[in-house]
Amino acid sequence: MSKRFFLGLLFLFLTACSKNEEPIISFYYWKTNLKFSETEKNALKDNDVQRLYVRYFDIGLHPQTQKPFPISPIHFYDTVQQFEIIPVVFIQNKVMLQKDLEVHDLAAKTIHLIAEINSKNKIKYSEIQIDCDWSLDSKDNYLKFIEQVKQLSKKKLSATIRLHQVKYFKKTKIPNVDNGVLMFYNMGAIANDSLNSIYSRKISEKYLESLKKYPLHLDYALPVYSWAIHIRNEKILGLRSKLNFTELKKDKNFEQISPIFFRVKQSNYKNGVYYQENDLLKTETISKEDLKEMAEDLDDNKAQAPKEIIFYDLDEFNLNNYEKNIFKQVVSWF
Structure with a gap:
């Protein structure tokens, strides 16, 4: 009886431990020049971050040749040897839509450029991540590309997955x-209505049940960014990043006309962008309550x-919008 009792306690202990094990905290780094600010360094240290997913380059189509080519490869200005670096390559879906795409050649060139960047910066790596919102029309090329990267690189391979793909x-x-x-994130259309294109619980609920049936193990990427949608005469001119909600409220050139909309009171330049009188800015942010949800x-x-x-x-701009321990709070909710 004592042996059975002991084994039962051991089972309960192990089960409890496994349930209480929190996910680790990591970050994406999505700037062309890698140089950490003091705020970013502190966030990495405070959250015991050991792994960074760094965008190495995009792959798009050359405007003249319409052939795949790398866009804005990263430059390292800070040492990253203390982190496990996961190179991330973002591939525009139009690349994978090409009927005459030389998949093997593209995979080989992608791996070569990753290796070249790592060699130059003395970075050891064991994993590559591919980021592409592939579609039904591009899936054959994309799946072949993944196979080739896996075969040629001999590295662990991960991929970003969207809700519709689940x-x-x-x-x-x-x-x-x-x-x-x-x-x-990025769940809705960028529009001049009142919906948040970054996150909508109403939209996510259409997909969440499907997670239980998805056979591939998934980790989660959550948004801590914000932006504003620039609107003129009901037409969208573009996304404006790094626009601080508090600064907009203080700026005499803008007036808040709803919880998320600002109107341009008088024409002006802000952060190098021209805003015409009566233009609208629709702010989209992610709150602590959104993250908990x-x-x-x-x-x-x-x-x-x-x-x-x-x-x-x-990004320092994003970090300043949250309390210091927000990331530990989020993982504790899982």
Whole structure:
């Protein structure tokens, strides 16, 4: 009896430990020049961050040749040897839509450029992440590309996964990667209405149930960024990043006309952008309450517990919008 009792206690202890194990905190770094500010350094230290997902370059189509080419490769100005660096390559879907795409050649060139950047900066790496919002029309090229990268690189491979790719995975298919990262943001259309295009619980609820059936292990990427949508005569002119809500309220050239909309009172330049009188700025932000809501909904619908929460993205502007311990709070909700 004593032996059975002991084994029972051991089982309960191990089960409790596994349930209480929190995901680790990581960040995406999405700037062309890697140089940490003091605020960013402190955030990395305070959250015991050991892994950074760094955008190395985009792949788009050359305007003249319409052939794939790398856009804005990263430059390292700070040492990163203290972190595990995961190179991330963002591929525009139009690249994968090309019918005559030389998939093997593109994979080989992608791996070569990653290796070249790492060699130059003395970075050791064991994983590559591919970021692409592939579609039904591009899935054949994309899946072949993933196979080639995996085969040629001999590295662990991860891929970003969108909500629609989870719900309709039998049609969109699942890339042959070691694990996926669910991008739990950019859910709605960029529009001049009152909806938040970064996050909408109403939209996410259409997909969350599908997570329980998705066969690939998923970690989660959560948003900690904000932007403003610039509108003129009901037409969208573009996204304006790094516009501080508090600064807009203090700026005499703008007036707040609703909880999320500002009107330009008089024409002016701000951060190098021209704003004409009566233009509108629709601010879209992610609050602490939004993050808690995301965590709870994901936790309620998970197939497996995430091992990692990756916040998008590490930037002093974003960090200043949250209390210091927000990231530890978020992972504690899983």
